[in-house]
Amino acid sequence: MADRQLMTGNEAMAEAAIRAGCRTYFGYPITPQNEILEYMAAHLPRAGGTFLQAESEVAAINMCYGAAAAGVRTMTSSSSPGVSLKMEGISYLAGADLPCVILNVARGGPGLGNIAPAQGDYFQATKGGGHGDYRLIVLAPSTAQEAADLAGLAFDLSDQYRVPALILADGMLGQMMEPVALPPHRDPATLPPKPWALTGAKGRDPNYIASFALEPTVLRDLNVRRHARYREIEAREVRWEEVATADAEVLLVAYGTMGRIAKTVVRRGRERGIRVGLLRPITLWPFPYSPIRKLAERVRAVLTVELSAGQMWEDVRLAVEGRCATPFYGEMGGVVPTPSEILTEVMRHV
Amino acid sequence: MSSTDTMTKVFARPRSLTEKPFTYCPGCDHGLLTRILAGAIDKLGIQERTVIIAPVGCAVFAYEWFRCDGIQASHGRAAAVATGLKRANPDLIVISYQGDGDLAAIGTAETIHAANRGEAITVIFVNNQIYGMTGGQMAPTTLAGQRATSCPEGRDVRTMGHPLPVAEMIATLAAPAYVTRQSLHDPKHVAQATKAVEKALRYQVEGKGYSLVEVLSTCPTGWRMPPAVAHKHVADVVTGAFPLGDLVDRG
Numbered sequence: 001m002a003d004r005q006l007m008t009g010n011e012a013m014a015e016a017a018i019r020a021g022c023r024t025y026f027g028y029p030i031t032p033q034n035e036i037l038e039y040m041a042a043h044l045p046r047a048g049g050t051f052l053q054a055e056s057e058v059a060a061i062n063m064c065y066g067a068a069a070a071g072v073r074t075m076t077s078s079s080s081p082g083v084s085l086k087m088e089g090i091s092y093l094a095g096a097d098l099p100c101v102i103l104n105v106a107r108g109g110p111g112l113g114n115i116a117p118a119q120g121d122y123f124q125a126t127k128g129g130g131h132g133d134y135r136l137i138v139l140a141p142s143t144a145q146e147a148a149d150l151a152g153l154a155f156d157l158s159d160q161y162r163v164p165a166l167i168l169a170d171g172m173l174g175q176m177m178e179p180v181a182l183p184p185h186r187d188p189a190t191l192p193p194k195p196w197a198l199t200g201a202k203g204r205d206p207n208y209i210a211s212f213a214l215e216p217t218v219l220r221d222l223n224v225r226r227h228a229r230y231r232e233i234e235a236r237e238v239r240w241e242e243v244a245t246a247d248a249e250v251l252l253v254a255y256g257t258m259g260r261i262a263k264t265v266v267r268r269g270r271e272r273g274i275r276v277g278l279l280r281p282i283t284l285w286p287f288p289y290s291p292i293r294k295l296a297e298r299v300r301a302v303l304t305v306e307l308s309a310g311q312m313w314e315d316v317r318l319a320v321e322g323r324c325a326t327p328f329y330g331e332m333g334g335v336v337p338t339p340s341e342i343l344t345e346v347m348r349h350v
Numbered sequence: 351m352s353s354t355d356t357m358t359k360v361f362a363r364p365r366s367l368t369e370k371p372f373t374y375c376p377g378c379d380h381g382l383l384t385r386i387l388a389g390a391i392d393k394l395g396i397q398e399r400t401v402i403i404a405p406v407g408c409a410v411f412a413y414e415w416f417r418c419d420g421i422q423a424s425h426g427r428a429a430a431v432a433t434g435l436k437r438a439n440p441d442l443i444v445i446s447y448q449g450d451g452d453l454a455a456i457g458t459a460e461t462i463h464a465a466n467r468g469e470a471i472t473v474i475f476v477n478n479q480i481y482g483m484t485g486g487q488m489a490p491t492t493l494a495g496q497r498a499t500s501c502p503e504g505r506d507v508r509t510m511g512h513p514l515p516v517a518e519m520i521a522t523l524a525a526p527a528y529v530t531r532q533s534l535h536d537p538k539h540v541a542q543a544t545k546a547v548e549k550a551l552r553y554q555v556e557g558k559g560y561s562l563v564e565v566l567s568t569c570p571t572g573w574r575m576p577p578a579v580a581h582k583h584v585a586d587v588v589t590g591a592f593p594l595g596d597l598v599d600r601g
């Protein structure tokens with residue numbers, strides 16, 4: 001039976017990472033994710049792993065680069081300004097085809113912003129952020145349970161495709177306490193082998209890890225091969241949840257904390273006889289373009305709701321491609337709209 | 351006068367070097383130091399446990415010059431990458447090879463903190479007082495008055511800072527096992543530098559902790575000096591600004 005505990009989203013991700021076989025964690029304090037760092041400090045050494053408080057987010061992500069190269073499951077966590085600092089390192093991880101899990105418990109921005117929940121890091125997470133033609137697998141939990149589940153999945157997908165995975169959460173999810181059914185512990189020794197890892201060139205040719213190729217055709221070919229893996233991920237790994245979409249007239253699209261609030265909107269709307277449904281992307285990359293497109297064929301409007309000025313909105317409009325109206329409703333700076341405010345907006349489109 | 355049967359082989363390619371040609375300019379001390387490092391790896395018999403971390407700089411290709419596992423780090427972050435590797439697998443012998451821009455400008459924080467934690471790694475620090483790879487700009491180690499492409503009138507210490515004494519800075523910390531400054535300007539110093547590199551690696555094998563071997567090196571291209579003149583410049587001028595010798599030895 002799964003082990004049930006009352007935990008915050010932050011703790012759930014940390015514990016799930018340890019259970020998934022994460023054995024190195026490198027981080028730097030920043031609110032609202034300090035509980036992850038502190039949880040790892042207390043629990044990772046007991047699981048036989050290494051916790052290290054780095055001198056900066058830049059150092060932390062590069063420590064992950066080293067640990068990932070050694071073939072060990074590795075994670076770092078931070079919040080928006082710290083994730084910005086990690087971007088060069090994330091680009092190197094992507095360019096060297098190294099698996100790594102990065103948690104962004106995002107906050108209000110830009111700049112120092114504030115520590116309230118926000119979704120202004122969607123572009124950074126899904127469209128690059130660092131330099132070069134790369135992708136991250138981006139997962140967006142909306143409950144503590146899902147945070148735990150996706151933390152485990154992030155390690156598996158990242159290893160399988162050798163693509164870094166980022167979990168995009170926010171302070172509300174990170175701090176909220178909920179019962180979580182935890183997965184069983186996995187022994188790192190039972191995980192699939194990594195023949196490419198740097199373990200010492202004993203009885204084999206040396207392994208080299210780099211994102212560097214001076215010759216343009218060589219670098220082009222490396223990129224082309226990596227992008228073939230990205231196409232595979234797009235074909236196989238899109239995840240989303242639908243709520244009351246069968247007869248919906250207005251479709252809400254929202255993720256993470258906003259997706260959770262949107263569920264309340266759907267419930268209240270339905271109680272009043274409003275035909276409102278929800279599509280909640282779970283993978284932000286790969287993005288659920290085709291499920292949204294299918295629903296766009298039969299709804300009146302696809303209303304994107306975000307804690308930003310409209311970042312995922314761009315992907316929703318790409319999915320809809322003019323099939324119906326694509327209004328947007330959002331708040332910024334850490335302000336979270338209430339279900340009734342959103343319901344009022346829904347009514348304008350029925 | 352010599353016949354092949356009486357000749358002893360005094361110079362051979364170290365076993366732990368691959369066939370890949372170096373990309374260094376002719377007469378550059380980088381080539382000599384890379385060979386010294388390979389020879390030390392051979393001597394200690396650690397080729398099958400070693401990971402070489404290449405910097406961004408003229409040694410950027412170093413990760414594939416050794417018959418050892420290798421990795422290329424982003425500019426300045428080799429000490430953090432080394433930390434990650436060593437913490438993930440303490441059986442590895444982890445060597446970072448870094449230039450002065452890499453280690454002492456952009457990577458100063460990672461350098462100092464890895465040393466202060468006493469990470470069980472070996473850092474080979476190539477102090478050539480210039481940014482070789484990007485075309486000869488000022489480095490944190492550029493001497494007072496020295497010209498570089500980004501200080502064409504010479505380094506003015508009043509506005510550009512003083513040459514950064516890396517070995518001395520690291521030597522103030524409690525954790526490092528071995529901190530030394532060496533040079534390659536003549537055979538005697540090459541022999542001493544070779545011993546220092548071997549000692550630094552031996553300390554890692556013996557679990558003694560962090561070592562930094564700073565090596566005064568030439569950049570004939572960036573300095574616009576023929577190699578022999580460059581070595582004389584090291585002997586006459588550079589060693590005055592950067593004194594040679596062991597600063598810490600807790601072996």
Ligand SMILES: Cc1ncc(C[n+]2csc(CCOP(=O)(O)OP(=O)(O)O)c2C)c(N)n1
Pocket residue numbers: 406407408409425448449450451452453476478480481482483484489
């Ligand atoms: C983040 C980043 N900034 C700048 C550069 C450009 N860059 C490449 S090598 C280098 C300086 C290298 O100088 P040094 O470390 O002294 O090595 P050397 O070439 O002298 O051996 C710089 C600034 C880079 N690659 N990455």
Ligand code: SF4
Pocket residue numbers: 373374375378379380408478482483568569570571572
């Ligand atoms: S530029 Fe200078 S440091 Fe770089 S390889 Fe040439 S001589 Fe050596």
Ligand SMILES: [Mg+2]
Pocket residue numbers: 449450451476477478479480481482489
């Ligand atoms: Mg240099």
